Amino acid sequence: MSTQSNAPTTEDIELRSEIDRSLRHPVMFFFTSGAAWLAVSLVLGIIASIKTHNPAFLGEGSFIQYGRAFPAHINALVYGWGAQAAFGVMIWLMARLSRQPSRNAGTLLVAGHIWNLGVMLGVGGIIAGHGTGKHWMEFPTFVWPVLLASYAAIAIWVVISFRVRRGDDEAYISQWYILAACIWFPWIYLTANLYVNVFDVHPLMAAAINGWFRQALVLLFFVPIGIASAYYITAKITARAVYNYSYSAGGFWALAIIAPWAGFHAVMGSPIPMFLQYTGAAASMLAAVPLIFAGVNVLKTTSGQAEVLANSPSLRFTVAGVFGLIALALLGVILAHPDAIRYSQFSLASYGYDVLALYGFFSMCMFGAIYFIVPRVTRREWISRRLIRTHFWFSVYGVLLILVFCTLLGAFQQGAAQENFDQPWKQAVKSTFPYAVGITFAWAAILWANIFFFIHLTLMWLRLGRRSSHPTLLRRDHSALGPHGPEGDIDELEGAQA
Amino acid sequence: MSDPSTSKPDLDDDTNVSIDAAAVKRENQMFTQGSEPISLWVILGGALIILIAGGVIAGSIFDYNNYVKPGYVRATAPGAASAATLPKSALDAYLKIGKKAYTACAGCHQPGGEGNAAYPPLANSEWVTGPSLRPALIILNGLHEAITVDGKTYNANMPSMGSGMDAKQLAGVLNYIRNSFGNTSDALISLEMAQNALDVSKERDGGQVTATELNADYNIDLVGAPLDPETLVDPKTLLPVESNE
Numbered sequence: 001m002s003t004q005s006n007a008p009t010t011e012d013i014e015l016r017s018e019i020d021r022s023l024r025h026p027v028m029f030f031f032t033s034g035a036a037w038l039a040v041s042l043v044l045g046i047i048a049s050i051k052t053h054n055p056a057f058l059g060e061g062s063f064i065q066y067g068r069a070f071p072a073h074i075n076a077l078v079y080g081w082g083a084q085a086a087f088g089v090m091i092w093l094m095a096r097l098s099r100q101p102s103r104n105a106g107t108l109l110v111a112g113h114i115w116n117l118g119v120m121l122g123v124g125g126i127i128a129g130h131g132t133g134k135h136w137m138e139f140p141t142f143v144w145p146v147l148l149a150s151y152a153a154i155a156i157w158v159v160i161s162f163r164v165r166r167g168d169d170e171a172y173i174s175q176w177y178i179l180a181a182c183i184w185f186p187w188i189y190l191t192a193n194l195y196v197n198v199f200d201v202h203p204l205m206a207a208a209i210n211g212w213f214r215q216a217l218v219l220l221f222f223v224p225i226g227i228a229s230a231y232y233i234t235a236k237i238t239a240r241a242v243y244n245y246s247y248s249a250g251g252f253w254a255l256a257i258i259a260p261w262a263g264f265h266a267v268m269g270s271p272i273p274m275f276l277q278y279t280g281a282a283a284s285m286l287a288a289v290p291l292i293f294a295g296v297n298v299l300k301t302t303s304g305q306a307e308v309l310a311n312s313p314s315l316r317f318t319v320a321g322v323f324g325l326i327a328l329a330l331l332g333v334i335l336a337h338p339d340a341i342r343y344s345q346f347s348l349a350s351y352g353y354d355v356l357a358l359y360g361f362f363s364m365c366m367f368g369a370i371y372f373i374v375p376r377v378t379r380r381e382w383i384s385r386r387l388i389r390t391h392f393w394f395s396v397y398g399v400l401l402i403l404v405f406c407t408l409l410g411a412f413q414q415g416a417a418q419e420n421f422d423q424p425w426k427q428a429v430k431s432t433f434p435y436a437v438g439i440t441f442a443w444a445a446i447l448w449a450n451i452f453f454f455i456h457l458t459l460m461w462l463r464l465g466r467r468s469s470h471p472t473l474l475r476r477d478h479s480a481l482g483p484h485g486p487e488g489d490i491d492e493l494e495g496a497q498a
Numbered sequence: 499m500s501d502p503s504t505s506k507p508d509l510d511d512d513t514n515v516s517i518d519a520a521a522v523k524r525e526n527q528m529f530t531q532g533s534e535p536i537s538l539w540v541i542l543g544g545a546l547i548i549l550i551a552g553g554v555i556a557g558s559i560f561d562y563n564n565y566v567k568p569g570y571v572r573a574t575a576p577g578a579a580s581a582a583t584l585p586k587s588a589l590d591a592y593l594k595i596g597k598k599a600y601t602a603c604a605g606c607h608q609p610g611g612e613g614n615a616a617y618p619p620l621a622n623s624e625w626v627t628g629p630s631l632r633p634a635l636i637i638l639n640g641l642h643e644a645i646t647v648d649g650k651t652y653n654a655n656m657p658s659m660g661s662g663m664d665a666k667q668l669a670g671v672l673n674y675i676r677n678s679f680g681n682t683s684d685a686l687i688s689l690e691m692a693q694n695a696l697d698v699s700k701e702r703d704g705g706q707v708t709a710t711e712l713n714a715d716y717n718i719d720l721v722g723a724p725l726d727p728e729t730l731v732d733p734k735t736l737l738p739v740e741s742n743e
Contacts, residue, residue: 241532285551469520
């Protein structure tokens with residue numbers, strides 16, 4: 001391992017805190033409003049899930065039926081929480097790695113408010129019955145230009161801060177991923193919306209493009225941001241070099257080459273050109289290779305750091321997210337294989353894949369980054385280790401429940417029951433009942449976790465965090481006087497120096 | 499460095515970085531360029547995935563029979579008209595029926611309608627292309643005694659072909675012989691006209707016709723509106739339909 005010193009110089013400390021100060025308002029805005037949307041999405045997700053096994057729940061009101069609650073749930077999750085958490089991490093991480101304070105916090109804040117307005121109109125439109133019925137594009141069609149415009153106003157500053165970076169050393173792998181995701185998102189989002197909502201495309205092809213859009217949004221936006229965050233958090237907290245840097249670069253280019261082909265297998269068996277369906281399936285499987293290499297690279301970087309892993313909330317969430325990434329890669333190989341598509345295509349499997357991608361991997365990495373970033377931009381420490389632990393464990397339970405019982409067992413059970421021509425269709429629906437109840441339980445666990453997360457984050461935003469020089473670690477320190485010890489209190493330190 | 503003894507409760511402009519930004523201060527420097535070897539099993543696992551995914555491409559895209567069943571026929575969409583009943587032009591629809599019925603005639607008049615030494619030709623025959631009631635009555639009742647076709651006299655005996663023949667078949671045969679073998683006619687015999695032939699034949703109620711009788715009493719066209727060959731008709735009922743394209 002390297003023998004370089006870990007201790008930062010005073011200039012470094014001042015530059016970092018200057019960068020953190022310059023971005024505190026937009027970053028906290030994105031995180032907190034994202035967490036609020038996450039809570040909204042989870043409530044809607046629970047309602048939608050209960051509706052699948054208990055349709056009389058909450059009565060007959062049309063606005064709360066499955067057909068509206070479910071798209072509202074998944075779109076709030078993608079655009080309300082996922083995108084905003086990504087924005088917060090993107091702008092902060094890029095500014096830190098490029099060593100440039102932001103001078104555009106105001107623009108970022110305005111664009112962030114417009115983005116939130118767009119998401120609010122979109123979710124409200126779905127609830128009111130104006131959803132388009134296209135997966136992940138259910139927002140009424142007037143919303144997408146609003147989102148794209150506010151995205152442009154946010155992402156342009158990420159690109160610019162990369163362009164004006166200090167130091168002539170090579171860009172760090174996290175910067176590659178963030179910059180690429182920055183450029184890929186408008187490409188995917190604009191292309192899909194033009195072909196599905198604007199141009200007069202054959203409806204079948206539009207459905208195929210919609211399948212490509214969902215897969216590309218995962219593989220070319222959420223995955224790069226999550227990996228960028230994981231590479232940063234692990235290298236930063238363990239103070240170790242990325243295990244094998246050339247592999248991380250190779251993984252980046254492999255993802256860039258493979259991922260754009262994936263997704264058309266969503267409509268496998270339909271009369272669209274065969275090569276699209278099979279290259280889509282093969283690319284979805286191949287994408288597992290760069291994902292696994294990135295995941296293994298991150299895990300190897302943290303190997304032998306059990307103490308840090310046990311203590312640091314950021315590292316623990318990130319490592320859990322990276323396990324989610326590897327599970328996502330392997331699940332992609334299983335679900336996209338043409339032999340499995342027969343069972344998985346019309347079952348719960350694709351929903352389980354989306355949840356694993358958006359929550360089990362991406363959100364966990366974002367939580368890790370948020371637990372790292374927020375104490376720096378607010379200059380307060382997290383209030384309670386117990387809140388963080390609740391957040392972590394209930395998230396993990398929820399994800400495992402969805403992954404094992406719903407995505408793998410439930411999906412193939414449902415698919416096989418649907419394939420069984422001897423039995424009436426009702427039988428296939430009945431066979432998924434326990435798994436539908438399981439999904440409700442999983443979302444309830446995740447909601448429980450994130451209510452505490454949202455409260456915790458809001459208190460931090462209100463600057464009610466601890467003033468201490470000691471971080472909030474997940475294990476108790478060795479102090480008889482209290483969970484955080486007397487030596488960390490800043491007021492006491494200042495009193496002693498005065 | 500700013501004054502370390504500041505005791506401002508908030509943390510804004512004159513923040514004491516060394517104490518106040520505690521999280522930043524304890525932060526580690528970044529090291530990036532590690533180059534430790536990735537374990538063999540990860541590489542082998544990646545290779546396995548590439549192998550499986552490659553199998554999907556090679557085994558599927560380039561193998562036509564894998565995804566198209568032999569003898570595949572597109573199923574009719576529910577509610578849509580089947581391909582067999584799509585409207586087609588009157589000429590095609592009538593000729594199809596007539597050609598099938600003409601197999602009964604081809605034994606004597608030959609498949610090409612050229613006839614032979616004993617039986618008169620249909621090609622270039624004024625009896626076929628002329629007033630349409632005469633050929634209709636010959637088909638329905640048969641013909642005996644001498645008949646002169648294209649300057650040559652024939653004395654063969656043609657039996658009645660009319661038993662069980664309905665207007666559709668009669669119109670089909672008439673249109674077929676009047677529009678094949680080099681014969682052409684501007685308008686098709688409609689179902690209404692064929693029905694008129696059946697009525698006339700029933701009224702006459704006799705045996706085989708003769709050339710003399712035909713020329714004396716029946717040297718006229720069938721009564722009814724003729725059909726434009728381009729009219730779209732239902733191939734089953736032969737009735738004109740509205741185009742829905």
